[in-house]
Amino acid sequence: MAATLVRRVEADGRVAWRKTYSDGGTRRRIAVLRWVARRLGANALLAPIPLGPAEACRTEQAMIRRLAALGAHVPTILHAGETELLLADLGPTLSQTCRDETNAEARAALVALGLQALLELHRRGGYLSQAFARNMTLRDGRVGFIDLEEDPATLMPLAAAQARDVLFYAHSTARFLADRPGAHAGLLAAHLAQESPAVRAEVSHTARRLAVLAPLARPFGARARAVAEALVSLRQAAG
Numbered sequence: 001m002a003a004t005l006v007r008r009v010e011a012d013g014r015v016a017w018r019k020t021y022s023d024g025g026t027r028r029r030i031a032v033l034r035w036v037a038r039r040l041g042a043n044a045l046l047a048p049i050p051l052g053p054a055e056a057c058r059t060e061q062a063m064i065r066r067l068a069a070l071g072a073h074v075p076t077i078l079h080a081g082e083t084e085l086l087l088a089d090l091g092p093t094l095s096q097t098c099r100d101e102t103n104a105e106a107r108a109a110l111v112a113l114g115l116q117a118l119l120e121l122h123r124r125g126g127y128l129s130q131a132f133a134r135n136m137t138l139r140d141g142r143v144g145f146i147d148l149e150e151d152p153a154t155l156m157p158l159a160a161a162q163a164r165d166v167l168f169y170a171h172s173t174a175r176f177l178a179d180r181p182g183a184h185a186g187l188l189a190a191h192l193a194q195e196s197p198a199v200r201a202e203v204s205h206t207a208r209r210l211a212v213l214a215p216l217a218r219p220f221g222a223r224a225r226a227v228a229e230a231l232v233s234l235r236q237a238a239g
Contacts, residue, residue, distance in 0.1 A: 099176075
């Protein structure tokens with residue numbers, strides 16, 4: 001899989017991001033993850049086939065253009081080279097905004113904004129590369145999508161790619177609502193009720209397969225506990 005180096009620069013007096021792709025050398029890890037996903041029967045967790053630098057750069061350009069055509073908020077491509085992109089700034093990440101927010105109710109509202117953005121994208125037939133909160137931005141109440149160098153639909157159906165968005169987002173946001181028991185699961189349940197039946201079925205199937213891992217993850221630090229919380233939330237939300 002291609003690795004990326006992202007640097008903050010100025011372009012025409014505005015903040016921009018120069019993204020350079022290189023060989024990441026993580027193919028063995030990806031192969032293991034793909035094997036685990038297949039053993040679990042979880043299509044939505046299949047990792048995309050590793051790409052070289054040039055192909056990852058082309059994939060991100062294609063994903064940006066596809067999402068832009070659907071009306072999604074994505075970076076403008078200011079310049080494109082064979083293994084480098086210059087992208088316009090969309091503001092701070094949703095993950096950082098949640099970390100900076102000290103009010104629990106306000107954090108829940110931020111997590112809900114991300115879910116609403118995913119729902120709107122899915123209704124238009126779109127999906128993301130890795131829908132972690134760190135790959136979403138928030139400025140003036142508008143959610144944007146960044147880091148789009150993977151195309152999950154190259155190896156899974158649309159419903160699985162969209163379910164993957166929900167699963168990744170749930171994993172990356174559970175820790176922000178850890179001080180409000182049940183709040184995360186409630187937001188996910190409300191979201192899933194509005195997704196298509198096919199997406200709900202994919203999330204439910206994967207959540208059931210992963211539920212056994214929740215007790216095993218809790219003893220291994222804050223990040224592992226966040227994973228456990230996400231798994232419990234998904235299981236509760238999926239029914």
